[in-house]
Amino acid sequence: MxxxxxxxxxxxxxxxxxGALDERTPGLFRRYGLLPRNVLVIxxxxxxxDASSEIIYPLLPAFLAGALGAxxxxxxxxxxxxxxxxxxxxxxxxxxxxxxxxxxxxVVFGYALASIVRPILGFATSWPQVFALRFADRVGKxxxxxxxxxMIADSAAPHERGLAFGFHRAMDHFGAVxxxxxxxxxxAFIASDGDAISLGxxxxxFFAASVPALAxxxxxxxxxxxxxxxxxxxxxxxxxxxERADALRAKxxxxxxxxxxxxxxxxxxxxxxxxxPAVAPKPPRFSLRGFDGNFKRFLLILALFTLSNSSDAFLxxxxxxxxxxxxxxxxxxxxxxxxxxxxxxxxxxxSDRLGRKTLIVSGWLxxxxxxxxxxxxxxxxxxxxxxxxxxIYFGLVEGxxxxxxxxxxxxxxxxxxxxxxxxxxxxxxxxxxxxxxxLWSWRGASVAFMASACVGVLAALALxxxxxxxxxPTANSPAR
Numbered sequence: 001m002x003x004x005x006x007x008x009x010x011x012x013x014x015x016x017x018x019g020a021l022d023e024r025t026p027g028l029f030r031r032y033g034l035l036p037r038n039v040l041v042i043x044x045x046x047x048x049x050d051a052s053s054e055i056i057y058p059l060l061p062a063f064l065a066g067a068l069g070a071x072x073x074x075x076x077x078x079x080x081x082x083x084x085x086x087x088x089x090x091x092x093x094x095x096x097x098x099x100x101x102x103x104x105x106x107v108v109f110g111y112a113l114a115s116i117v118r119p120i121l122g123f124a125t126s127w128p129q130v131f132a133l134r135f136a137d138r139v140g141k142x143x144x145x146x147x148x149x150x151m152i153a154d155s156a157a158p159h160e161r162g163l164a165f166g167f168h169r170a171m172d173h174f175g176a177v178x179x180x181x182x183x184x185x186x187x188a189f190i191a192s193d194g195d196a197i198s199l200g201x202x203x204x205x206f207f208a209a210s211v212p213a214l215a216x217x218x219x220x221x222x223x224x225x226x227x228x229x230x231x232x233x234x235x236x237x238x239x240x241x242x243e244r245a246d247a248l249r250a251k252x253x254x255x256x257x258x259x260x261x262x263x264x265x266x267x268x269x270x271x272x273x274x275x276x277p278a279v280a281p282k283p284p285r286f287s288l289r290g291f292d293g294n295f296k297r298f299l300l301i302l303a304l305f306t307l308s309n310s311s312d313a314f315l316x317x318x319x320x321x322x323x324x325x326x327x328x329x330x331x332x333x334x335x336x337x338x339x340x341x342x343x344x345x346x347x348x349x350x351s352d353r354l355g356r357k358t359l360i361v362s363g364w365l366x367x368x369x370x371x372x373x374x375x376x377x378x379x380x381x382x383x384x385x386x387x388x389x390x391x392i393y394f395g396l397v398e399g400x401x402x403x404x405x406x407x408x409x410x411x412x413x414x415x416x417x418x419x420x421x422x423x424x425x426x427x428x429x430x431x432x433x434x435x436x437x438x439l440w441s442w443r444g445a446s447v448a449f450m451a452s453a454c455v456g457v458l459a460a461l462a463l464x465x466x467x468x469x470x471x472x473p474t475a476n477s478p479a480r
Contacts, residue, residue, distance in 0.1 A: 080433025110144025166348010343395020
């Protein structure tokens with residue numbers, strides 16, 4: 001497909017009438033119950049995996065800074081580097097899932113790799129060892145994420161994609177509620193001093209985190225079904241377009257030969273034109289060619305926003321700095337994800353009703369306001385309030401961003417598109433965390449958080465003024 005500035009969503013959804021949900025539309029929670037089986041199973045896998053991951057994550061900054069003596073810059077290096085590599089790998093995994101036509105295998109392998117390395121984290125005695133293990137854990141995430149998102153998009157009809165991604169994110173965040181609560185109980189049961197957890201006690205806690213991760217691998221291996229229908233529909237559409245183009249060229253050639261015959265009657269009659277050969281679908285290409293200019297602009301703006309979106313480990317360090325004890329950090333993290341669950345359930349539905357762009361811009365501005373609050377917070381109560389408000393941002397943007405990607409690209413290129421989406425994130429997520437750590441060490445937390453807020457506002461304004469989202473399908477629209 002040649003590059004064009006025409007938004008695929010403008011053309012693809014042109015026949016769908018905009019508007020709010022009507023009285024024939026089922027209630028919100030009934031709509032969740034009617035989601036395809038694959039969406040529900042993938043969401044369960046994410047719940048189990050995140051429960052495992054989030055037993056470890058809220059304790060990791062304290063583990064690095066307290067038990068291993070790592071600096072703020074080192075923490076930024078570890079967390080930013082791990083997430084950057086993860087997002088970069090999503091590009092390759094998404095592309096190869098499109099090219100091979102198989103999405104399930106990388107999904108299962110990615111979850112299996114993460115489940116193997118997590119218990120080993122407790123045996124680390126220096127921050128380079130933690131970096132290597134976090135790197136391996138995030139490699140697993142990078143391999144599985146883009147094919148998994150493409151499977152969700154393949155399984156859900158266009159009018160319920162926002163709902164499907166919102167439900168998936170809600171289950172992921174629900175796992176992140178359960179995980180920190182389990183971590184809190186494990187700390188209370190294992191640690192003799194919640195403010196000074198020993199290396200041996202960390203080892204036991206991290207080992208316990210492998211149990212739900214193993215359950216996630218088993219569910220993924222035996223319950224997720226491969227998705228093919230939408231990709232085959234996309235390939236068939238491209239094949240039909242190629243056949244129509246060849247037929248038109250043959251017709252024009254016949255017309256030109258007809259003119260030649262009328263002007264030279266002595267010339268022998270031209271043989272009848274052969275039927276155009278069937279056009280084989282081209283495999284997905286590992287490039288931006290063929291993607292809409294609107295989608296490319298979205299990727300650039302996403303990379304800009306990610307420059308403000310440093311690791312949440314810095315939020316936990318800020319909470320620790322203003323008086324929240326290490327033993328209470330898992331409770332704070334669980335509360336944050338509780339808000340994420342509720343906001344994701346509502347936000348996914350709102351993106352189907354109000355449009356993806358509206359929610360993303362609102363969410364990014366919300367993010368900037370929260371980071372500005374972290375710049376000036378000085379009490380434990382203020383940190384608790386900001387963490388709870390921060391959860392709303394995720395519900396507004398996470399499902400909407402992924403649904404927007406599905407709206408803007410053909411079905412048979414979604415794996416590659418989600419890989420590019422994550423690549424845009426990976427380009428700046430590591431510099432974001434490095435800059436956050438460097439600014440914090442140089443000028444203090446207030447300057448670091450204010451700088452992030454300013455970049456977030458700039459990205460929101462760029463998205464609002466340059467991206468054309470197209471008409472969103474309503475919830476009672478037929479699947480296409």
